[in-house]
Amino acid sequence: MKKYPKDQFFDENLNAQRNWDEYILKTAKEEAQKDPHPHLPIDQLIEDNTIPSFSTEEEEEDFTTELWYSNDSFLNTIMLHFIDNVDEKTRHELRKFFIGKLGPQKSPNAEARNRKPEIDEGYLITYNFTLDFGISRLTEVYASYIHYKGHIGEYKKQLGELLLNNYMMLFNLEKFNPAYKRNLPVHIQEQYNESSYKHYFGATAFVVAHEIGHHLLKHTIVKEDSMMITYKNVFIDKIGTNIDHEYEFAADDFAVDFFLKDKRYELYNKERKIDLNYLTSPLYVMLALALDTNDPTAVDGDHPPIRDRYLKLLSKLSNYCTEGEIKLLKEIFRDIVQGIQDMYKPWIKVWWE
């Protein structure tokens, strides 16, 4: 009997959401009903794009349409985007993927699950809410930072307050105040939303492409009769070698190329230059992971230090832009990381230089 990745995911995670969008909307509605003066009114959340708006009954029925590649519509969209932009052979493989989104866990995590080709019909990736949430909050910090820095008009002070609020949100969600964004003029809000959407899309696409990389580079194949530990990319016979580190770097490399090389992507502008909001986004995945440790220069179990992955990513990204652009990305990243360090001191040493 062949096993499909979607079935495997729901068999192993009995409480997993079938449809994350539906779940989030339902939860938000319940919260709103419970509290007559909710801290975050649902209308506001919809207006701020925090949750999707499905206002009419007809639209709500959209939830029943099949999510082929994930139990989350955004991850599904990313898979469709990849499927649209790869060669025929890769497309054939991508159609066998399923990305199962899990709820909050202790640490941010995405994983390409080991597979036995004799049994497994496809490829399973799991992606937890904790990583997604970390990325989305950092996206807000990034978007407010670049708008604050780039703005020379009368809204500088408000953009600074928005940036500060987004920094605080990283460590204390209660501090979230939608008014900071809402009070900005519409055209600035639109620009802000555009950069944050692109950045969030890019970062999420990078994570997905990284895990696709582990699968397509055959890091996840387990022989039927082997004694290897399953469910984790740690193989018993590899203890003492650095091969898992090589796998991580290879998957990062794969992910950047997979996401960025195709010129048909909407991420290239008219001058065939890549949009910097997309280009810089993989770095913030590293930052999301770094927020989970006090020393990103240390080896983390089977994973290489985040600092090493960050530096390798920077040099990989430099294949896709000019020297000046990579310098700019570095400066923005360092400023943002320094800002976090100044406010909360999450790290015992400087890892981003």
Ligand SMILES: [Zn+2]
């Ligand atoms: Zn990996």
